[in-house]
Amino acid sequence: MSRPQRLTDRKRESILTAALQEFLSQGFDGTSMDRIAASAEVSKRTVYNHFPSKDELFEAILRQLWECATAEEGLPYEPRRPLREQLGELLRRKMRLMQDRGFMDLARVAIAEGVRRPDRARELIERLEEGQGEEALTAWIRAAAADGKLKPLDVDLAEQQLHALVKGAAFWPQLALGAPPLSAKQQAQVVEGAVEMFLRCYAKKP
Structure with a gap:
């Protein structure tokens, strides 16, 4: 049986999914960490805890x-x-x-x-x-x-x-x-x- 996913891992996946969709629709320059946080339904601080910059999100x-x-x-x-x-x-x-x-x-x-x-x-x-x-x-x-x-x-x-x-x-x-x-x-x-x-x-x- 697979181990249940931790909350922090779920949030990280949500941020990555949201970032992908934002980059697709807005482009890299048009995407902000604020938009990503709103799309992922997490706080901006949570986004930065996982990814200190937009460049690291892209990476x-x-x-x-x-x-x-x-x-x-x-x-x-x-x-x-x-x-x-x-x-x-x-x-x-x-x-x-x-x-x-x-x-x-x-x-x-x-x-x-x-x-x-x-x-x-x-x-x-x-x-x-x-x-x-x-x-x-x-x-x-x-x-x-x-x-x-x-x-x-x-x-x-x-x-x-x-x-x-x-x-x-x-x-x-x-x-x-x-x-x-x-x-x-x-x-x-x-x-x-x-x-x-x-x-x-x-x-x-x-």
């Missing part, structure tokens, strides 16, 4: 986004299992995350602030990356290449290409253009197409 939201993006359970490379099956499963996990509304809201706030203050965004990303292990998809590609199943390749570039194939249909149109989420059939088509293109380019002939 906490960026950390949420980072944790969502890196929290998927790694899928270890399996030498005896077909590459197509393994890669398809990895990309379906990515697809579920990118179609999640909460993740999309976090991404909108983070990207908007990153455009406004790119140096600050890079600094935060570098700090979040410290001590993190290799991303699951990158690790899988590296292992498949080491096993001799893939042609010689730049692992980081190949991972970026795969992400581009999926995000080009299932993330950026929804984020930037307000396109509707993909149906289950469309999601499957995007994943299958990305897997096919990747393997045609990089998989060695059996």
Whole structure:
């Protein structure tokens, strides 16, 4: 049985939720700690007890986004299992995350602030990356290449290409253009197409 959430933790979550919605509707500059406190139904002092500044609130939201993006359970490379099956499963996990509304809201706030203050965004990303292990998809590609199943390749570039194939249909149109989420059939088509293109380019002939 999970332990009941403490009051202070519930208040912190309420503040983060309120801040996210305020940043989405008002932008970073248009959002005040007063508005966040009112939206979260807590005192301004409570907000400052958890987050001494608006910058720290943004950093906490960026950390949420980072944790969502890196929290998927790694899928270890399996030498005896077909590459197509393994890669398809990895990309379906990515697809579920990118179609999640909460993740999309976090991404909108983070990207908007990153455009406004790119140096600050890079600094935060570098700090979040410290001590993190290799991303699951990158690790899988590296292992498949080491096993001799893939042609010689730049692992980081190949991972970026795969992400581009999926995000080009299932993330950026929804984020930037307000396109509707993909149906289950469309999601499957995007994943299958990305897997096919990747393997045609990089998989060695059996």
